[in-house]
Amino acid sequence: MNETIKHILSRQSxxxxxxxxxxxxxxxxxxxxxxxxxxxQGNEFIEFxxxxxxxxxxxxxxxxxxxxxxxxxxxxxxxxxxKIDVSxxxxxxxxxxxxxxxxxxxxxxxxxxxxxxxxxxFVGIHSLLGLSKGISLKILISLGYPTNNRKxxxxxxxxxxxxxxxxx
Amino acid sequence: xxxxxxxxxxxxxxxxxxxxxxxIIDEPKEYSTMRLFSAAKYLCRLLKDTDDQNINLIVKKxxxxxxxxxxxxxxxxxxLKLCLDDLSIFITKHIRxxxx
Numbered sequence: 001m002n003e004t005i006k007h008i009l010s011r012q013s014x015x016x017x018x019x020x021x022x023x024x025x026x027x028x029x030x031x032x033x034x035x036x037x038x039x040x041q042g043n044e045f046i047e048f049x050x051x052x053x054x055x056x057x058x059x060x061x062x063x064x065x066x067x068x069x070x071x072x073x074x075x076x077x078x079x080x081x082x083k084i085d086v087s088x089x090x091x092x093x094x095x096x097x098x099x100x101x102x103x104x105x106x107x108x109x110x111x112x113x114x115x116x117x118x119x120x121x122f123v124g125i126h127s128l129l130g131l132s133k134g135i136s137l138k139i140l141i142s143l144g145y146p147t148n149n150r151k152x153x154x155x156x157x158x159x160x161x162x163x164x165x166x167x168x
Numbered sequence: 169x170x171x172x173x174x175x176x177x178x179x180x181x182x183x184x185x186x187x188x189x190x191x192i193i194d195e196p197k198e199y200s201t202m203r204l205f206s207a208a209k210y211l212c213r214l215l216k217d218t219d220d221q222n223i224n225l226i227v228k229k230x231x232x233x234x235x236x237x238x239x240x241x242x243x244x245x246x247x248l249k250l251c252l253d254d255l256s257i258f259i260t261k262h263i264r265x266x267x268x
Contacts, residue, residue, distance in 0.1 A: 062183040065191060065203050119195065121187035 007108045014113025015068040017144025022052065022073045026110055030075070030143075033106035037098035045083050045092035046099055047135050049076040059128060064140060066119025071142035075103055076125070078137045093138075100139055113146035173214045181210045201248065202238045209234040222262040229258055 001009075027050055034048055051057055051074040060074055061067050077099060079092050100116060107114045122137040131137075188203035212227040233255060241248040 059180075062180045063187050065184055065188040065206065119188075119191050119199070121190055123190075124183070124187060 003109065004105075007105050011104060011108040013115040014144075014146045015115050015142075016147040017069055017071050017113060017142075018147055020072065020145045022112065022143065022145075026112070027052070027073065029110065030103055030106055033102045034075075034077075034099045037095055037102050039095060045079055045095055047078040047080055048099075049074075049078065049129070051076070056129075060125055060140075061142075063121040063124040063128065064117050064119060064142075065121075066117045067142055069142075069144075072144035073142075075141045075143065076137055077139050077141075078131070078135045080134060081136055082134045096138055100141070103141060107143055111145065112143050114141055114143045116141050177214050181207055181214075184210060198242060198245075201252075202242060205230075205234060205237045226259055226262050229255065 031048060031050065034046075037046075051060065052072070057072075057074050058070050061070050077096055079096065084092055104114050104116070117140045120137075120140040122140075125140070126135070126137050184203075185207050188200075188207070192200050192203065208230055212230045215223060215227045216231075218224050218227065233251065237248065237251065241251055
């Protein structure tokens with residue numbers, strides 16, 4: 001099994017982190033991977049926020065009831081509303097989803113644990129960060145080195161339970 | 169009350185509760201128990217340096233139960249009810265000592 005497939009199949013949500021700094025170089029790598037998601041219509045819909053400042057990270061965590069531990073890094077993906085010409089368009093969500101998965105998988109390959117935190121008060125966080133009205137925050141990811149040394153182990157049992165697809 | 173508790177710490181717990189209130193509108197109802205219990209845990213953390221033995225026991229119990237309530241019993245309403253009922257009894261037994 002190659003490394004890419006291994007990380008796709010073995011990545012798990014990680015909610016507890018070591019107090020170990022994530023380097024600038026690593027953050028740049030995560031950003032490069034996030035940007036490399038397929039783009040729709042050549043537009044740049046996504047706005048990326050990488051937050052490592054301890055005070056801001058801690059304050060944001062109080063706006064995220066779904067967050068268990070204070071992470072070392074928070075990444076927030078937002079949509080630039082003014083880039084969306086057609087209100088019914090869903091392309092920006094596809095792009096955002098691909099960016100999100102690129103961040104999670106690249107982090108996993110670098111030994112960094114992560115979890116997308118759905119339960120986040122984005123209105124509060126938007127105001128806290130003083131962002132412009134044109135930005136709509138959509139998903140927050142907490143990241144950090146895992147507290148336990150997780151060994152990469154591919155377990156497909158839970159996926160096999162619901163394994164069905166249309167093959168024509 | 170512990171004099172070292174800061175207003176900022178309490179405001180953070182309030183932010184957690186307000187954020188939870190807003191988010192629960194769109195989330196499964198099972199999340200409500202989890203969020204309220206987490207808030208109780210945060211308040212207990214503020215009380216962990218108490219000199220009162222009874223409060224200390226309650227605080228320890230709630231912090232110890234938090235991962236069980238919010239993870240292990242999250243989707244098990246029967247067990248969750250029993251656990252919270254037992255906790256309520258535990259708390260009442262220990263608050264009786266407050267006036268003694």
